[in-house]
Amino acid sequence: MSDTHVAQVDKDASDALKAIGRRRARRRVAALAALALVCAGALAVAIRSHALSSAYALGDPLAFAEGVDVVYPGAEDVLFSVEGAGYLSDTDAQTICPDAYEEASEAAARFKMYKVDLAFTNNGKADYPLEELLHSILAIGDAYGNGVNYRASEEASGGSLPTSAPAGEEIRFTFVYTVYDYSFTEEQWSNIEAEHTRFIFSMWPRVESIELQ
Secondary structure: OHEEEEEEHHHHHHHHHHHHHHHHHHHHHHHHHHHHHHHHHHHHHHHHHHHHHOOOOOOOOOOEEOOOOOOOOOOOOOEEEEEEEEEEOOHHHHHHOOHHHHHHHHHOOOOOEEEEEEEEEEEEOEEEEEEEHHEEEEEOOOEEEEEEOOHHHHHHHHHOOEEOOOOOOEEEEEEEEEEEHHHOOOOHHHOHHHHHHEEEEOOOOOOOOEOOO
């Protein structure tokens, strides 16, 4: 083989190696670029998740006293308070909400009715919806919660429960809750009127309640 031919072979081999090197370099650059994009995307997701978590983090629970004016959640111009609360005697329950009392009496369980008298004042220029309030909870002790008895509440309020607080007006109505003995131990039931009781009127973004007893 001539020296010229050998030199040409060496040159071709060198060119081939250089081409392979360039392809490998391009692949490394592409891989690094892809990795950078993945890392950037992951970082963006992490930052976004942290921002959302911070924006919607649950705050500490708020508790207010009975009789104190409370700003209704989300409505700076709407104030409300619990004007009175407590268990009804059988006689009072039969007088205030007779149909609901009779209905509860048909259950094979002992029960008590608890009423919460509410007053709302809307100092704003527009009606404010109160639908969320209809899902309020009477919390007794550490583990029991019961929703509004609508039939009893409408009887006690003398008509349909309001779905909004009219602008520039004050309204009053009553929520009634039916509490059955099977949700408690015998000892708890015998002392039910001494149990810690709260009116929970908001669950989001934090729990807000009024201490009743």
